[in-house]
């Protein structure tokens with residue numbers, strides 16, 4: 436038997452028995468006692484959870500080259516504190532190449548299903564262990580914050596200096612906050628206009644257009660006068676001064692909050708006549724059954740609104756059927772507000788609306804979809820090249836070329852957007868940075884939804900959920916996180932209270 440020894444120590448968990456040299460000694464002795472030929476000794480020092488490891492990659496190379504029969508490690512945990520997809524991938528490589536996993540005293544043959552089951556169980560336990568580590572990390576972060584040390588993604592206008600472990604100004608973006616403050620306080624402009632002014636200069640650092648909500652977040656945030664404030668999943672809020680070099684004074688921040696209150700009351704009076712706009716008015720809704728656009732139509736009277744989500748006109752589909760989805764919004768109106776409150780309450784409750792677990796299926800689907808996207812983008816480019824060739828051959832005039840190119844470019848931008856979103860999502864899933872805190876941060880701004888004027892509500896919902904898909908029994912709202920990927924919120928639609936009416940008419 437030809438064997439590779441695989442040794443890994445976590446940087447954080449350097450227990451005696453698991454130190455590099457102790458593992459190496461134990462494994463070598465075992466291999467020798469079995470009369471195996473040691474082909475290679477592979478080592479990784481890592482915190483686990485990631486497959487980008489030199490030793491592991493070499494291990495897979497050896498397996499694929501057919502130069503080993505067994506990989507020997509202290510216990511499978513050394514191999515399997517990977518997420519499920521990576522573990523499946525590694526297992527596939529080992530299985531395809533007839534490589535068994537051995538621990539001193541036992542050997543797992545991945546071709547045998549029972550044993551694979553055992554190894555899956557072990558992998559699951561390793562994952563639970565990892566979750567514990569994450570929890571411990573969160574505890575550590577709280578502690579760090581209490582001690583006055585910052586952590587996490589730098590707010591707009593700052594960057595984290597890894598050497599000094601402090602936040603510094605990011606010269607590229609530090610102009611934004613004073614710019615917003617000036618327009619808001621001195622020039623007395625509203626947030627929508629400010630977003631518009633910002634867009635004239637630049638998109639956000641993640642390449643999105645500025646909108647009212649993005650501006651509002653910056654007006655509300657205490658980060659810009661130096662304060663790091665974090666609410667943890669357990670409800671505790673910690674707030675520490677002097678984490679960021681200030682871009683505005685606390686005085687200015689207070690002034691902004693006062694100004695906001697003032698404008699809110701002024702707005703409330705003006706907004707009365709706008710009450711008959713549904714709060715999904717700014718959201719682009721697509722039909723989940725026929726993929727066409729859906730509208731929010733008011734079928735009520737002047738004094739009493741009654742909204743329906745439905746198609747603009749009945750259009751026959753290719754198979755001659757007609758999609759006549761029509762949903763009275765009272766079937767979900769309250770649910771949506773409730774959902775936002777629920778999600779902010781706790782991670783457990785949030786799971787009713789959002790899929791917070793990343794499963795293999797989702798990751799595999801994403802990977803496949805990204806591959807398909809890559810291919811399709813390449814094909815689009817080829818089409819453009821061909822078009823140019825045909826034009827140069829004199830097949831059609833310049834304006835035809837321009838027209839066709841414009842269509843292709845529009846399609847490319849569309850596809851590229853989806854492609855980049857999917858990549859960002861996959862990245863977050865694989866780095867395990869996809870978690871409840873991201874959602875919390877995103878929705879926090881809607882915490883006091885009830886206090887907003889109706890128009891503010893419409894705008895906020897529209898900004899939080901730019902798109903949605905409506906099915907007969909559920910509404911799927913899509914949020915675009917600043918990290919660059921979409922998250923789906925599923926709101927159930929209650930059964931139609933007037934259903935008896937329809938059946939009677941049929």
Ligand SMILES: [Zn+2]
Pocket residue numbers: 722723724725726727746758759760
């Ligand atoms: Zn439809």
